[in-house]
Amino acid sequence: MAINTQTETFRGYGKRGTVSAQTAVECRFGQEVGTVLSVHADAVLTGAESGNGEVRYFGKAHFSLVYEDDEKHVCRAEKGVEFTAIAKDEICVPAFTAKAKLTVENVSVRREGASVYLAALLGADIALYGEQTFEYLAGGELVLKREPSTVVTAHLCGGAAETEDEFETEFIGDILQHSETVNVTDTVVSTGTLAVEGEINLGVLALKGANALVSFERLVPFRIEIPCDEASYGCGAEARVSVLNVSIHADSDEERGKCKVHAEFTLQADACVYEEIAVDTVTDAFSQTNDISLKFAETSEHGVGETSRVTERISGRCALSSPVDFSDVFQAVTLQRAEANLVKTEDGARVEGVAMATLMVLGTDGTHRGIEMSLPFSVPVTAENCTVSVLVCGMSARQRQEGEIDAEATLKITLCEKRAWNCKFIENAEEGEPLAVNDCAVSVYIPRAGDGLWELAKSLKKSPEEVSASNPDIEFPVKEGQRVIVFRKKTLNA
Numbered sequence: 001m002a003i004n005t006q007t008e009t010f011r012g013y014g015k016r017g018t019v020s021a022q023t024a025v026e027c028r029f030g031q032e033v034g035t036v037l038s039v040h041a042d043a044v045l046t047g048a049e050s051g052n053g054e055v056r057y058f059g060k061a062h063f064s065l066v067y068e069d070d071e072k073h074v075c076r077a078e079k080g081v082e083f084t085a086i087a088k089d090e091i092c093v094p095a096f097t098a099k100a101k102l103t104v105e106n107v108s109v110r111r112e113g114a115s116v117y118l119a120a121l122l123g124a125d126i127a128l129y130g131e132q133t134f135e136y137l138a139g140g141e142l143v144l145k146r147e148p149s150t151v152v153t154a155h156l157c158g159g160a161a162e163t164e165d166e167f168e169t170e171f172i173g174d175i176l177q178h179s180e181t182v183n184v185t186d187t188v189v190s191t192g193t194l195a196v197e198g199e200i201n202l203g204v205l206a207l208k209g210a211n212a213l214v215s216f217e218r219l220v221p222f223r224i225e226i227p228c229d230e231a232s233y234g235c236g237a238e239a240r241v242s243v244l245n246v247s248i249h250a251d252s253d254e255e256r257g258k259c260k261v262h263a264e265f266t267l268q269a270d271a272c273v274y275e276e277i278a279v280d281t282v283t284d285a286f287s288q289t290n291d292i293s294l295k296f297a298e299t300s301e302h303g304v305g306e307t308s309r310v311t312e313r314i315s316g317r318c319a320l321s322s323p324v325d326f327s328d329v330f331q332a333v334t335l336q337r338a339e340a341n342l343v344k345t346e347d348g349a350r351v352e353g354v355a356m357a358t359l360m361v362l363g364t365d366g367t368h369r370g371i372e373m374s375l376p377f378s379v380p381v382t383a384e385n386c387t388v389s390v391l392v393c394g395m396s397a398r399q400r401q402e403g404e405i406d407a408e409a410t411l412k413i414t415l416c417e418k419r420a421w422n423c424k425f426i427e428n429a430e431e432g433e434p435l436a437v438n439d440c441a442v443s444v445y446i447p448r449a450g451d452g453l454w455e456l457a458k459s460l461k462k463s464p465e466e467v468s469a470s471n472p473d474i475e476f477p478v479k480e481g482q483r484v485i486v487f488r489k490k491t492l493n494a
Contacts, residue, residue: 005140012153021087031114215332239271274303291432305417
């Protein structure tokens with residue numbers, strides 16, 4: 001007769017894979033554009049759908065352009081372009097939910113005839129979520145070693161919010177360009193709610209006078225409350241926040257020489273809450289009557305752990321896209337941003353990357369130039385396996401030696417720990433040959449030093465309860481030279 005076994009099925013939800021892709025989005029501006037000073041692009045995702053072998057994602061790219069016309073007037077222009085792109089990978093199926101993150105990797109400018117074209121290279125990192133199931137041995141006619149295993153299941157959630165800020169600056173005539181960088185600093189999970197906290201670095205390039213430019217920035221804190229029925233204290237969570245829309249109004253007071261700036265932001269948060277579930281899995285088993293063949297399986301799920309933050313002031317010599325000299329007047333530093341990675345070295349982990357910005361320069365001939373500058377950095381951190389985001393604040397530039405620019409900036413670094421939960425268990429057991437029967441009423445067994453109760457019971461083909469009952473004085477793990485007594489009930493024939 002076959003050994004009777006019982007199995008159960010775990011059903012959860014989690015990340016099933018990732019897909020990456022790139023797409024180029026282009027926008028044309030007319031003949032009024034003269035010398036290009038500064039270009040900026042951002043992209044907002046409006047949807048993503050997983051299909052057979054591909055993910056189709058779509059959104060809108062927004063381009064802004066600051067330029068100098070033929071009369072040396074500084075002007076601005078902006079346009080939006082809708083796009084659709086496809087990321088191909090055979091792991092994609094319609095049952096998956098696709099969550100994409102867009103980044104602007106590069107913006108280029110080219111002229112064709114009287115037109116100016118801006119092209120943005122958009123990178124898409126797409127996470128695929130779907131149902132996760134596995135069967136595991138739960139009972140039957142076997143002696144089982146049970147150990148609780150932790151399995152993580154994901155709960156997708158999201159929400160929108162609006163926030164605003166009002167502040168006063170020196171007098172400005174017109175806002176030429178603005179950029180927003182979002183830094184998520186913390187995720188707070190409570191019963192039924194996920195709170196996403198962070199700050200928006202608002203950078204503004206403005207026209208101060210007839211031929212003068214000025215830049216300023218503002219850190220705007222935000223908090224988005226997202227309902228999530230499965231959220232509870234102790235759960236991990238990760239979130240990304242994008243700026244869907246920005247409205248900026250400037251009211252100038254010429255008499256006071258001041259300007260009041262009011263900014264309104266519409267934010268969208270996409271988040272995932274990771275719930276840890278204890279599953280009573282079987283990690284070893286044996287039969288008291290037969291040899292058995294055990295079929296093992298393993299599952300691995302990914303989530304997040306702790307979030308840490310580091311603030312660092314950096315300085316150094318910049319690399320420039322074009323030369324400068326002492327005749328140039330530095331007017332503004334705009335479009336601050338950073339690229340960074342976590343790097344492991346012999347001395348520990350470091351966040352290494354480059355802080356970038358556009359320097360607006362006025363030459364002796366009265367014309368403006370936009371110069372791209374980049375400042376490399378390397379910051380020591382205490383981290384092992386983390387995702388990194390960097391917010392650049394307060395970047396400034398000065399020319400101490402002719403042709404060389406020294407810059408300073410403040411970096412706000414957020415490190416989010418990546419965690420993996422591995423669960424190894426017995427999926428099923430198959431019956432083998434019958435065991436040889438020992439007819440002795442009493443046996444003495446000398447175990448290996450260091451054996452635990454389970455190892456001893458498995459060797460004797462007796463349940464741990466039977467071994468403990470027969471040898472109440474033995475302490476585990478056993479010591480060298482100890483003896484184990486095994487009693488077997490005998491039936492006497494009349």
